[in-house]
Amino acid sequence: MGTKYALGAAINAGLRAAMTRDEKVIVMGEDIATLGGVFRVTDGLADDFGTDRVIDTPLAESGIVGTAIGLALRGYRPVCEIQFDGFVYPAFDQIVSQLAKMRARSQGRLSLPIVIRIPVGGGIGAVEHHSESNEAYFAHTAGLRVVSCSNPDDAFHMIQQAIQSDDPVVFYEPKRRYWDKAEVSDEPSRSLHEAAVLREGTDCTLVAHGPTVTTALDAAAAAHEDGFSVGVVDLRTISPLDAPTLRKVAAQSHRVVVVHEASTFLGIGAEIAATVTEECFYELEAPVLRVGAYNLPYPPAHMEDRFLPNVDRIIEAVDASLNY
Amino acid sequence: MTVTAEPTTTSTPEGTPSVPVTKSSDILEARQNDPTSTAPFQLVEENGNPTRAGDDLGIDLELAQQLHTDMVLARRLDHEALALQRQGELHLWVMSWGQEAAQVGSIRAFRDTDRVFPSYREHAVAMCRKIAPADILRQWRGAAHSGWDPKESNVHINSLVLGTQTLHATGYAAGVRLEGSDEVVVTYFGDGAASQGDVNEAFNWAAAGSLPIVFFCQNNQWAISTPTTTQMRTPLHVRAAGFGVAGYHVDGNDALAVHAVTQHATARVRSGEGPALIEAETYRLAGHSSSDDPKRYRTDEELSAWQAKDPITRLERLLRNAGVGERHFSDLEGRADTFAAEVREQCKSIHGDDLATVFEHTYAEPHPVMRSESSQYLARHDRTAG
Numbered sequence: 001m002g003t004k005y006a007l008g009a010a011i012n013a014g015l016r017a018a019m020t021r022d023e024k025v026i027v028m029g030e031d032i033a034t035l036g037g038v039f040r041v042t043d044g045l046a047d048d049f050g051t052d053r054v055i056d057t058p059l060a061e062s063g064i065v066g067t068a069i070g071l072a073l074r075g076y077r078p079v080c081e082i083q084f085d086g087f088v089y090p091a092f093d094q095i096v097s098q099l100a101k102m103r104a105r106s107q108g109r110l111s112l113p114i115v116i117r118i119p120v121g122g123g124i125g126a127v128e129h130h131s132e133s134n135e136a137y138f139a140h141t142a143g144l145r146v147v148s149c150s151n152p153d154d155a156f157h158m159i160q161q162a163i164q165s166d167d168p169v170v171f172y173e174p175k176r177r178y179w180d181k182a183e184v185s186d187e188p189s190r191s192l193h194e195a196a197v198l199r200e201g202t203d204c205t206l207v208a209h210g211p212t213v214t215t216a217l218d219a220a221a222a223a224h225e226d227g228f229s230v231g232v233v234d235l236r237t238i239s240p241l242d243a244p245t246l247r248k249v250a251a252q253s254h255r256v257v258v259v260h261e262a263s264t265f266l267g268i269g270a271e272i273a274a275t276v277t278e279e280c281f282y283e284l285e286a287p288v289l290r291v292g293a294y295n296l297p298y299p300p301a302h303m304e305d306r307f308l309p310n311v312d313r314i315i316e317a318v319d320a321s322l323n324y
Numbered sequence: 325m326t327v328t329a330e331p332t333t334t335s336t337p338e339g340t341p342s343v344p345v346t347k348s349s350d351i352l353e354a355r356q357n358d359p360t361s362t363a364p365f366q367l368v369e370e371n372g373n374p375t376r377a378g379d380d381l382g383i384d385l386e387l388a389q390q391l392h393t394d395m396v397l398a399r400r401l402d403h404e405a406l407a408l409q410r411q412g413e414l415h416l417w418v419m420s421w422g423q424e425a426a427q428v429g430s431i432r433a434f435r436d437t438d439r440v441f442p443s444y445r446e447h448a449v450a451m452c453r454k455i456a457p458a459d460i461l462r463q464w465r466g467a468a469h470s471g472w473d474p475k476e477s478n479v480h481i482n483s484l485v486l487g488t489q490t491l492h493a494t495g496y497a498a499g500v501r502l503e504g505s506d507e508v509v510v511t512y513f514g515d516g517a518a519s520q521g522d523v524n525e526a527f528n529w530a531a532a533g534s535l536p537i538v539f540f541c542q543n544n545q546w547a548i549s550t551p552t553t554t555q556m557r558t559p560l561h562v563r564a565a566g567f568g569v570a571g572y573h574v575d576g577n578d579a580l581a582v583h584a585v586t587q588h589a590t591a592r593v594r595s596g597e598g599p600a601l602i603e604a605e606t607y608r609l610a611g612h613s614s615s616d617d618p619k620r621y622r623t624d625e626e627l628s629a630w631q632a633k634d635p636i637t638r639l640e641r642l643l644r645n646a647g648v649g650e651r652h653f654s655d656l657e658g659r660a661d662t663f664a665a666e667v668r669e670q671c672k673s674i675h676g677d678d679l680a681t682v683f684e685h686t687y688a689e690p691h692p693v694m695r696s697e698s699s700q701y702l703a704r705h706d707r708t709a710g
């Protein structure tokens with residue numbers, strides 16, 4: 001392509017490509033057809049593919065996922081939009097007990113190729129329930145795949161790969177990066193469940209995903225100024241984790257700091273810390289450290305700058321790791 | 325419009341308690357669970373003249389002035405708040421513009437001891453419960469997740485996850501029932517929220533337990549960009565019957581009709597007859613919120629048709645026709661100006677607490693993670709004054 005896309009527009013283009021390729025792909029959610037979604041990610045799709053395939057649903061998240069399951073049983077590949085991260089919970093049973101388990105419950109006879117798109121994370125000054133990072137709930141559930149894109153190129157390719165998957169995929173979109181622009185390539189550079197090493201480092205590696213990848217890159221650049229070689233891995237896939245890449249960077253830099261917006265307690269960072277510790281114990285110079293939000297309900301907007309992990313807190317953790 | 329004095333029984337499910345019908349409430353009683361009702365109940369026509377029902381029931385001019393005052397002040401809050409949002413003083417504002425009659429007409433029919441469970445657009449309700457502008461704006465300024473103490477105002481904090489509050493209200497009503505109190509609970513929700521499972525569970529639960537609760541739906545025709553026709557095939561006041569909930573259909577832009585219907589329904593609920601649902605047909609004259617652009621999904625014709633039904637204009641016409649003097653209007657204008665200045669001043673005086681307070685408010689009892697993380701936090705930041 002070579003043209004620059006905003007992250008949201010790249011997902012739009014990816015959806016368009018998937019819908020063009022396979023007429024069984026349908027898109028459904030609240031306010032996604034006429035309005036094009038509150039973030040305009042589905043803008044124009046209803047005009048181009050019709051309202052049979054781009055569906056404004058009644059206002060019911062359990063209904064969106066539950067009926068998507070029925071549609072998938074009938075041979076469709078639904079892509080569900082959840083309007084904001086905090087509104088996925090009414091669909092929790094349908095996702096965790098129904099969507100995730102159907103294949104195992106049917107001895108592998110029934111596949112549910114459903115994608116659940118969720119704009120995720122904070123930093124946009126929103127009111128409550130609009131800034132959550134809830135990937136750990138779904139990553140904890142066997143039967144679901146969970147991915148998180150951080151840039152337009154990945155957004156464009158990963159949404160298509162997710163739609164092509166015969167398993168259910170929870171697809172996270174970093175809402176505060178929807179307007180970030182970058183070039184989008186014609187072909188995907190890697191498969192859906194591979195992490196990307198964005199920056200090599202020999203002193204320490206930051207592992208981030210979604211909205212915090214940019215923050216991690218900024219922190220690595222700042223550390224570089226101070227004379228440290230800090231790498232950055234964009235996780236891209238949360239479930240399954242790309243353990244080989246994690247092993248590789250741990251062996252290379254001997255120190256790992258995980259960064260995410262979700263609270264640290266039982267967050268993805270804990271799983272990464274355990275994985276790296278179990279598999280690379282003798283390579284490590286310091287315990288894997290985690291930088292995340294405090295273990296609190298997401299606070300009111302005026303407190304969010306102090307709540308979310310930022311460059312300073314990442315550097316603080318890198319220092320702690322280096323001085324361990 | 326015609327109003328039959330005969331209660332319609334066709335859709336009334338077996339077991340719906342029969343109500344001792346008093347003469348004056350015949351008309352309202354007839355409006356219950358009427359599946360043929362396409363025209364909602366009205367007391368005042370758009371031109372300000374009483375309808376036949378208005379003539380029959382009589383117009384309470386004192387009440388009309390009170391409701392008119394409430395509505396004018398509520399709309400002024402909307403104007404000021406939207407302006408404050410545009411100036412960057414608020415993160416977001418959700419306008420109740422056009423829905424003032426549904427809100428003030430209903431809340432004024434309850435006792436101050438009746439607990440309210442709002443959704444998020446009920447600023448006019450909050451004002452009638454004497455909640456200060458600063459407390460209404462606090463949440464939208466990003467300073468806190470809730471603005472007031474429900475134990476003081478008897479208004480629960482806003483619920484932004486759609487429909488969830490209807491179950492809380494139902495449980496609260498179950499508590500009221502257990503204690504044998506004569507309080508009634510009211511919960512507000514939208515036409516869109518009515519599609520949520522929670523809301524329908526609440527209807528069923530309340531009916532099964534014959535609980536003292538009024539479900540008040542402001543059907544403002546839209547859920548962001550989604551029209552009511554996408555949400556449902558059967559009107560909500562008819563759906564109520566299927567649950568065994570007494571359903572009422574009222575013109576939500578007719579403050580007096582809303583008040584009359586709510587008063588009637590509430591009396592019925594208070595006397596132990598089980599839950600009621602009121603569907604107030606109204607219109608969201610502004611966008612969904614300060615970040616919405618309604619031009620993307622609705623026509624100018626639709627908007628102007630509803631502008632012609634403006635609830636404030638209607639009551640103003642009624643009052644003028646009835647000979648209420650200029651004094652009421654000019655005094656009110658002055659009051660609204662004073663109030664507007666107060667809103668602006670109070671908004672700018674809102675300063676949120678420090679994040680440190682969230683560590684204190686998350687659990688009732690001491691928690692080791694809160695303790696360790698708040699000290700980490702305080703090592704990084706000075707606590708700002710609240």
Ligand SMILES: Cc1ncc(C[n+]2csc(CCOP(=O)(O)OP(=O)(O)O)c2C)c(N)n1
Pocket residue numbers: 030059061083087090445484485486513514515516517518544546547548608612
């Ligand atoms: C569970 C849930 N899903 C989605 C949303 C996002 N959302 C906020 S308001 C709204 C529309 C609500 O429409 P309605 O219930 O008719 O109330 P209105 O805004 O018209 O007053 C939507 C979809 C939400 N707040 N909660």
Ligand SMILES: [Mg+2]
Pocket residue numbers: 514515516542543544545546547548
């Ligand atoms: Mg609505």
